[in-house]
Amino acid sequence: MPAEREPASAGDPAPAPAPIPAQAAAQDPATAAAAPARHARGSAGYRRVNLALFLAGCATFAMLYTTQTLLPQLSGSFHLTPAQASVSVSVATGALALAVIPVSMLSERVGRTRIMTVSVFAAALLGVLAAFAPDFGTLVALRTLQGVALAGLPATAMAYLAEEVEGTSLGAAMGLYVAGNSIGGMGGRLVTGLAGDLGGWRTALLTVGLVALGCAIAFRLLVPASRNFRPAKESPRALASTLRAHLADPTLRRLYLLGMLFMAAFGTVYNYLGYRLLAEPFGLPEAVVGAVFVIYLAGTFSSAAAGRMVGRFGHRTTLWAAAAVTAAGALLTLPDHLAFVVPGLIVLTGGFFAGHAAASAAVGLRATHGRAQASALYIAAYYLGSSLGGPLGGVAFHDAGWPGAVVFVLVLCALAALAAARLLPSAATRPVRAAAPRAAVRA
Structure with missing residues (x-):
């Protein structure tokens, strides 16, 4: 596959994880007319983009939580408490949280496909x-490095789609990428549960690693080279100023806190x-426990239901409801009966995803400038919640x-x-103003 093309002209930097093709909108008409065509639904390039990012998303989120199902085995093998074993999960998510912002900034300079390729192969x-x-x-050291490597995909993939996919086809492409994320997260846990039951935690990690390597090779062969990427003109100081502005906004801070909680x-x-x-009284085999995911x-x-509820009742009511349902x-x-545990997990999972969907959407509405950085901060807070909350929850589980x-x-739900x-x-529903006014986020 050819390397990313050198830009024919300089333009405004595209947003990193924001699914809005802001770069194209920012260009003047002459530049936009001369820009290479974007991939439209039905084209061969569009199918290649979708399949490549679907596979990369599957690999990324299969690897990120690959030890979660294996925690009891790690406790047994290394004589660890549940909280200690959970560090194998929290270091990966924590490293991703810390790396996602600098990696997203790096992709603005060196290119999207290069960052994504290095990310998925290294991980x-x-x-x-x-x-x-x-x-x-x-194991913890390798999982930490893996978390840093994995930061390259969520930091970059959405920006790549926004730049390379035609506007009316972008929603479908974004949906397939997100589906790859969720299927990878679920499938990775299923595979590790089954492989761990058959051959132990080493077999499970090796299986997921080899599957991910296969996905990485397919991604490299399939993904089209960037045609609309333009290196960022903003200095690191300007980007840092944007981050500080977002963190100074109390509404955005609360949205980040909500994602974390x-x-x-x-x-x-x-x-x-x-x-x-x-353990007793359940005594389920590991393959069945993995299938719970x-x-x-x-x-x-x-x-999807959260999106409709936001439209009808607003973000605050939706987030209250999500916390209550969780x-x-x-x-x-x-x-101690599966007749309660399984429905409880379904309800809790539904509440969590509804809260996450409502909070992350509100970030995009609140920030009228620097949406890429606003979204990256949300992603960082979200994964810090996993890395910090997991060990603390393990202490509670170990003690009580x-x-x-x-x-x-x-x-956490009460907070x-x-x-x-x-x-x-x-008053706080009004978004932070940029150059032009925008509609307020509904209360």
Whole structure:
């Protein structure tokens, strides 16, 4: 595949994770007319873009949480508490959170396909090496590096789509990319559960790493070279100024906090659920415990429902409802019977995805400039919730069992409801103004 083309002319930098082709809109008509054609639905290039990013998304999110299903095995192999074993998950998500902003800035200078290719290949190779880690410390170090490598895809893929896909076809392309993310997250856990049950945690990590490497090779062969990428003209100082402006806005800060709290609650439940289901009175095999992650599909429906609810009732009411539903789902998992646990997980998963969808959408509406940086900050906060909330939830689970983990989740949901209550009262619903006024976010 040819390397990314040198720009024929300089333009405004495209947003990193924002699914809006702002670069094309910012160009003058003469430049826009001369720009290479974008991939439209039905074209061979469009199909290649979709399949390439679908596979890369699957690989990325399969690898990010690949040890989550294996935590009980890691505890047994290395004599770790649940909280200690969960570090193998939290270091990857934490490293991604810290790296996503600098990597998104780097992609503005060196190109989208180059960053994505390096990201998915490096992460896959590190995943294969992790299967041979001689001790837990080495495994944690490799997972940390893997998290840094994985930051290259969510930081860059949406910007690539916004630049290379024709406007009326962008929504469908973005939807398929997001589907790849969710299918990878769910499928990775299913594969590790089955492979771990058959051959142990090393076999599971090796299987996922090799599958991801295959996806990386296919991505490299399929992804079309960038035709509309323009290197950023903004200096790092200007980008840092934009980040500071977003962090100075109290509404955006609360939205970032909401993403962090929802993810911490969700990560706590799924990190330690395996320990509970493997033990008595359940005593389920690991392959069956891994299959529990099929419940992720509930998030597909609740995310769409959250969008409709926002349109009717506004962000604040939707976020309140999401926090309440997440808490109700956690409470339902308390009885020691699958007739309660499974429905409870479905309810909790639906509440989490609804809250995540509403909060992330509100970020895009609130920020009228620097949307790429605003979205990158949300992604960083979201994954920090996983990396910080997981170990803290593990302490609660270790000290007080499953009821302790549920109490921890309920506290997080209460904080989320409080943040939502202060998020969008009348005056705060108005977005931060850029050069031109925009419609207010509905309260």
